[in-house]
Amino acid sequence: xxxxxEKSRLDDAARAGWLYFIAGHTQDEIAKMLxxxxxxxxxxxxxxxxxxxxxxxxxxxxxxxxxxxARLKERFALAHCEVVPADPAAPQATAGIAERCANLLxxxxxxxxxxxxxxxxxxxxxxxxERVTPIDRPNHQIVSLVGNISxxxxxxxxxxxxxxxxxxxxRHYPMPLPFLMSSEDERNKMVxxxxxxxxxxxxxxxxxxxxxxxxxxxxxQVHIDGFVTRDELFEMMRLGAIxxxxxxxxxxxxxxxxxxxxxxLTSIPPEVxxxxxxxxxxVGAAKVPAIAAALHGRLINGxxxxxxxxxxxxxx
Amino acid sequence: xxxxxEKSRLDDAARAGWLYFIAGHTQDEIAKMLxxxxxxxxxxxxxxxxxxxxxxxxxxxxxxxxxxxARLKERFALAHCEVVPADPAAPQATAGIAERCANLLxxxxxxxxxxxxxxxxxxxxxxxxERVTPIDRPNHQIVSLVGNISxxxxxxxxxxxxxxxxxxxxRHYPMPLPFLMSSEDERNKMVxxxxxxxxxxxxxxxxxxxxxxxxxxxxxQVHIDGFVTRDELFEMMRLGAIxxxxxxxxxxxxxxxxxxxxxxLTSIPPEVxxxxxxxxxxVGAAKVPAIAAALHGRLINGxxxxxxxxxxxxxx
DNA sequence: TTTTCGGTTGAGCTATTGCTCATTGATTGG
DNA sequence: CCAATCAATGAGCAATAGCTCAACCGAAAA
Numbered sequence: 188x189x190x191x192x193e194k195s196r197l198d199d200a201a202r203a204g205w206l207y208f209i210a211g212h213t214q215d216e217i218a219k220m221l222x223x224x225x226x227x228x229x230x231x232x233x234x235x236x237x238x239x240x241x242x243x244x245x246x247x248x249x250x251x252x253x254x255x256x257a258r259l260k261e262r263f264a265l266a267h268c269e270v271v272p273a274d275p276a277a278p279q280a281t282a283g284i285a286e287r288c289a290n291l292l293x294x295x296x297x298x299x300x301x302x303x304x305x306x307x308x309x310x311x312x313x314x315x316x317e318r319v320t321p322i323d324r325p326n327h328q329i330v331s332l333v334g335n336i337s338x339x340x341x342x343x344x345x346x347x348x349x350x351x352x353x354x355x356x357x358r359h360y361p362m363p364l365p366f367l368m369s370s371e372d373e374r375n376k377m378v379x380x381x382x383x384x385x386x387x388x389x390x391x392x393x394x395x396x397x398x399x400x401x402x403x404x405x406x407x408q409v410h411i412d413g414f415v416t417r418d419e420l421f422e423m424m425r426l427g428a429i430x431x432x433x434x435x436x437x438x439x440x441x442x443x444x445x446x447x448x449x450x451x452l453t454s455i456p457p458e459v460x461x462x463x464x465x466x467x468x469x470v471g472a473a474k475v476p477a478i479a480a481a482l483h484g485r486l487i488n489g490x491x492x493x494x495x496x497x498x499x500x501x502x503x
Numbered sequence: 504x505x506x507x508x509e510k511s512r513l514d515d516a517a518r519a520g521w522l523y524f525i526a527g528h529t530q531d532e533i534a535k536m537l538x539x540x541x542x543x544x545x546x547x548x549x550x551x552x553x554x555x556x557x558x559x560x561x562x563x564x565x566x567x568x569x570x571x572x573a574r575l576k577e578r579f580a581l582a583h584c585e586v587v588p589a590d591p592a593a594p595q596a597t598a599g600i601a602e603r604c605a606n607l608l609x610x611x612x613x614x615x616x617x618x619x620x621x622x623x624x625x626x627x628x629x630x631x632x633e634r635v636t637p638i639d640r641p642n643h644q645i646v647s648l649v650g651n652i653s654x655x656x657x658x659x660x661x662x663x664x665x666x667x668x669x670x671x672x673x674r675h676y677p678m679p680l681p682f683l684m685s686s687e688d689e690r691n692k693m694v695x696x697x698x699x700x701x702x703x704x705x706x707x708x709x710x711x712x713x714x715x716x717x718x719x720x721x722x723x724q725v726h727i728d729g730f731v732t733r734d735e736l737f738e739m740m741r742l743g744a745i746x747x748x749x750x751x752x753x754x755x756x757x758x759x760x761x762x763x764x765x766x767x768l769t770s771i772p773p774e775v776x777x778x779x780x781x782x783x784x785x786v787g788a789a790k791v792p793a794i795a796a797a798l799h800g801r802l803i804n805g806x807x808x809x810x811x812x813x814x815x816x817x818x819x
Numbered sequence: 820t821t822t823t824c825g826g827t828t829g830a831g832c833t834a835t836t837g838c839t840c841a842t843t844g845a846t847t848g849g
Numbered sequence: 850c851c852a853a854t855c856a857a858t859g860a861g862c863a864a865t866a867g868c869t870c871a872a873c874c875g876a877a878a879a
Binding site for chain 1: 513517520521522524538551555557560563570573606610
């Protein structure tokens, strides 16, 4: 008898769900049809959902992305996560994630109350600032997390901070420092001098950090861009480095290394664990271990990536 | 560019739909996530539905029934239609439809304002009245559409009107007449006498008619119950009879025959087309042509049947 | 350059929905 | 048989969704 009632209740729930979601009736109409009160009709619709009698299927590539983003967000307790459809024609294309990063920057910068945005390295970050909608926000501040002078003394490093400031009229604070100093002592001296200390102080108050994630292998961007030598790169790899964020190398568990180039690095170190919104932006199979490690080590609390990369991270 | 925007709009619609239906967020939350106004978020969710980006799938046997009922209702412009799951163990079982008929009667009889319910023949109708919830409605009226005296003069015909009256305290009007008279003249005389004319008048004002549908073949219920002889049945079949409602035989197009037993029949004739709620209740492969004809001829404007029968009717 | 037009937007209103809580009614144990 | 308990119910309210309308924006035409 109990089973009988149970069954008939589920039947009614299914009926209500059908009438609600498929036929598009209101719960009031359904209540009249099924000869129950509106409250009961609502309960039946809820039950239909709770018992998973009805399922939703989104026939769109976006669906998989949303799913992956939700899983990443859950798994790594992220404050923010976006997964864009992978472009099969260009698996490494940063266009998709750059657009989302730009959108995120737009949203942050739209605020009338002053905000501080800190930028790291990475092609996605560079591409993102190019896509930011121009807006006049002179009271905002844009601060760099990394030195903008490369090994040869030139300031050739792509000036993301300056570009973003151009588009917003915000004050900007590049870090007038070489990426690496020649020794730990020298680094410690430099970061204590007034203009650098000021940048550090502003960066510490940043409302959002947007950083790229680099893998530490033969194709490491920090090496390609000439910030670290081949020897330095290989030394870090020997020491266990698997990825880097603003130059700070970390191992497979996302722990910052205490040796090697990290001792001579002028970049603002990541918060561990990340408390302020710290969004990592990266795509590509090569970066998967680096991204996964950064997530495990809580070096970032936000991620913008593509479908293929997201899937690879979750499958590890 | 237009295509680009169109695509991105659909992407957003899919995103909104996912967040709404799958993740269960409110449109307000979605608006904040996608950086649009709540109104726009609502539009995106609507668009997602309109473009069929999202589909609902009801994983329950009831779903097919709802679907069939909706199609029957649409196809034959029915005021009411219910399809119950077919019981694979007993394909002819009237239990399912009787329960629904009883429910319908319950709903009708629940009204405080006086209603008139007219009952026809059929096992489903008989079973239905047995399942009606007892309720005290002395001002209602229950009227029979068919004579309750069979060929041998006995009143053995199952007394649905009386049983329903028992359960409701309603006044009831059986038709104290033989099912068939010996001639057309005699029929015409009988239906004009006072008590019969009164029953006819009440039946004409009925708020609802619940009737069975009989097939006209060797297993015709009217013959089995002894209301028509074998010869009479075969004559009607020769004349094109394919089904009967309250004894009134009709052809494959649902047109009432003007000859044969119909000329001697005392039953209240159906309205053509049915204006008052006239619900046919019948199941079984054998009844499919009869039901389909009744629907086509608008002898009924409501149907209660089972899944297998509904499917067969639609596939004709 | 100005005008017009189609389409998009957000404010604000109304309908619908979800939920809480007191009440009812059924069921089980005494 | 009665009382206690618990799930189900419906009223009523607060939150949410859907819709209308006026305003706005950008594109195409004059």
